[in-house]
Amino acid sequence: MPNDSTPPDPAALLIAHLAGRVRETRKAQGLPRRVLSEKSGVSPRYLAQLEAGEGNVSISLLQRIATALDVKIEHLLSQNAPVDREAQRVATLYRHAPDDVQQQVRSLLAPQNPAALRAGRICLIGLRGAGKSTLGRLAGEALDLPFFELNTEIEQHTGMPLSEVMAFYGQDGYRALEAEAISRIVTQNDRMLLAVAGGLVAEETTYAQVLERFHTVWLRTSPAEHMQRVRAQGDLRPMQGNPAAMEQLNLLLKTRTPLYEKALAQVNTSNRSVSASLNDLLRIIASNRFLEVASG
Structure with a gap:
C-alpha cells in the first residue's frame, strides 16, 4: 500500500x-x-x-x-532544550538585581577554587605609613594594572571628602560604604591593585570578603617608621597633644598583627628604599603567581 x-x-x-x-x-x-x-x-x-x-x-x-x-x-x-520556567524566573531576577546581589550569586555559582575567585586582583593591607599608596601606584604602573585606593573610591562615590563622609555617615556608615565599595570594585575589575585603610581588617565581614576576592599582601614596617612616615606626609595628629602616641601605636599594631597575618604574603618595608620595596612587592606578586588566573 x-x-x-x-x-x-x-x-x-x-x-x-x-x-x-x-x-x-x-x-x-x-x-x-x-x-x-x-x-x-x-x-x-x-x-x-x-x-x-x-x-x-x-x-x-x-x-x-x-x-x-x-x-x-x-x-x-x-x-534544543525546552523552556525551564524556574531558570527563566531566576535569570530575570538576576538581570534586574543590584550589582552587589549579582556578585553574591556569582560567588555562590563560581567554581570554589580560591585562586579563581580572586582572579587577578591584589589588595595591599597594613597600618597607615606602610607604603600602600606609594607602592600600589608604582606597582600598578609597572604591571599595567589599574590602581585604586578605597577611601578615594568612597569619596568619589559620595561626592564628599573623607572628613565629611565620617562626619555625615559616622563610623558605622563609613564601614558600610567600605563594604559597598569593595563589592562594586570586585564586580567591575578582574585585574587590579587596591589599597585599603588599615582598620578595614577589624571589620570581620568586609575583611573576609577581601580575603576571598583578592590576593592580599601585608605591607609592614616598624612602629617608629610608621610614625615617621605619617608625620612626613604632613599629618601631625598621631603626635600632637598625645605623648603616649607611640605606645598606642605599638598596642594597635600588636592587636592587628594576627589579622594582618591572614594575608597570603608579606613585604617588610622597614629600612628599605621605595625602589627596593617596590622590587620586593613585584617579586612577591610574581613568585606567588597572583596575576595568573587559575581555572576552576
Missing part, C-alpha cells in the same frame, strides 16, 4: 516551535499577554496569533518581543 503522507512543512514546524517558545517564556515570567504587548509594542491580537502558530512574524517584530521578554532572539528560535 503506497504511503500518501507528505513530509511536514519545515516552515510550519518552525512557526509552531516559535509559538510554543514565546508562549512558554511569557508564562514562565508570569507576564500577561497585555503586559508583553505594552513592553514590546506588538498588538495583543498579533501576539495571540503568534502564540497560536498562525501567520508569520518578521525578524524585527520577533526581536522586539525577545527584548520585551528579556531573552536573546536565539532563545526563541532554538530547538
